[in-house]
Amino acid sequence: MKYEMETMREIWPGDGDGERIEVGPDRDGLGLVEIRMREEDNTVSNRIIIAPEGATLIATALCACANEIEKRVIK
Numbered sequence: 001m002k003y004e005m006e007t008m009r010e011i012w013p014g015d016g017d018g019e020r021i022e023v024g025p026d027r028d029g030l031g032l033v034e035i036r037m038r039e040e041d042n043t044v045s046n047r048i049i050i051a052p053e054g055a056t057l058i059a060t061a062l063c064a065c066a067n068e069i070e071k072r073v074i075k
Helices: 052-074
Strands: 009-011 020-025 033-038 044-050
Touching: 033 052, 044 052
Parallel strands: none
Antiparallel strands: 009 020, 020 033, 033 044
């Protein structure tokens, strides 16, 4: 029997309702990144599965977009 350890990152919005976003390796072990939105009842409502290279580009785009919005809000 082969065992593997995975690291799942969970982003909790802080309002205490149980919804969260999970980011980690895909469940099929294909070497992809999986992003899941979990509802209060723990069901997965949305998911994105993408190659690591695409995930890196999405992360860069998200940071750039958030920074641009924060600069506009501060003005």
